[in-house]
Amino acid sequence: MAVEKYLRIDRRIIFAIITVAVIASLIVKFELPIPASEPVQGIYEKIDSLPQGSCVMISFDYDPSSKEELQPMAIAFLHHCFSRGLKVIGMTHYTGAPGLADLAMNSVAKQYQKNYGEDYVFLGYKPGGASLIINMGENLYTAFPKDFYGKDTATLPALQGVDSLRQISYLFDLAAGTTIETWLVYGKEKYKFEMGAGCTAVMGPDMYPFLQSKQLNGLLGGLKGAAEYEALVNKKANAVSGMRPQSVVHVIIIIFVIFGNVVFFISKRSGVRNA
């Protein structure tokens, strides 16, 4: 029964192994292939096909607890939009998101010499969820009379010609919750715009029905989705470097699972033999 002790291994040993693996893979740099998957390619190609000056809306529906997966997506997507000369409108359904959204938009816009109010706008947070989307679909200015900084939205040049969601060319929802479904039901289907999404890795499997029905034209799933987009826009940053520790940790977990099962079968067989 000596092998059975391995089934009850102290979890602190597992934590220590994971810690060492993460630190080592952050220090030791090695290249991993990051080919773009079809759902990621879908978003990239759509943004590439939009004519200069088209209006893209980003809904930053996450807070600091999901920042590590979704903020790199936001930054890579903004790089693509600004490099293509698209106008960007940001907003959020999450109270914890405005700081992160503002930081992402301003930092990337600065790199492309884009001006606030002319090339991009951040509308900030408003409560309401589905009601807010319907309000935006009917009249963007009554839904958001002022932007995040308190400026009148009706006077902002970036919003000229955009009275409602009907005038936007593409919507990209970065979601840590159920906002993708809300945008699909109350926004996309009612006001007829194309939509893509980025979500945390655990939410990814839930989005496949919407990809197959073409309600979403693409999806960035978890940090890997962000890394693929970073590679596509040639702005390799946090998501690409995060692939090393993530890959190593996945392999270690698989080794743990295989080891646990081998020990389980040995102990089971020796138990049967002793009986």
Next chain:
Amino acid sequence: MNFLKRTIPLVIAFVMGVLMTMQYYVPSRYSQNLLEVVTRWDRIIAGFAVFIGAYSLFHLHWTRIKRRVEGWGYSVFVYFGAIITLVFGCLNGGKFFWNDKQDGTMFDWLYFYVQVPAGATIFSILAFFIASAAYRTFRARTRESTVLLVAAVLVMLGRVPIGNYISHYIPAIADWIMAVPNLAAKRGILLGVSLGAVATSLKIIIGIERSYLGGGD
């Protein structure tokens, strides 16, 4: 009292339910105006829900402090964090909350150097717990659990670049698992949930489902 508590809410639910369902199919200006007004009211009510949420949170933690229940010290931190954030939010960098939001205030500092790292830390801990839980619970005890285990291993490898490095078949298999069996199961659940939501909505509109009125009627 019964009229105020039961009949009027039931009439409101019926009238608004029928009106808003019909509104969806009537493409006139009046219909759109109605939708805009109703959704605006809904957003105002949603705003008030924040106050109810805050009251509920503070009430719960005040009770914990008063009764000195185990871990009451954490409840003190809830008050501490909320009051500090509220004070700096209202101060707005010396310009006060009735002016436009100022940049680089103490409120921003609290957000970027307390809330953001704390949130990221909690999220990161997940990897450690998943590793421990996977080792302890992922066992091929039955045929079904073996299928689950094999699928999980393939998806875990296929969802990181190292899977592609080992063999380009691994991401392809992972994609197939996600796009075929996973999709079928998810769509089934989605259809079931959606039909359930339609049925519950109809029951509320016509007054069969009354639990939202309270009293378990």
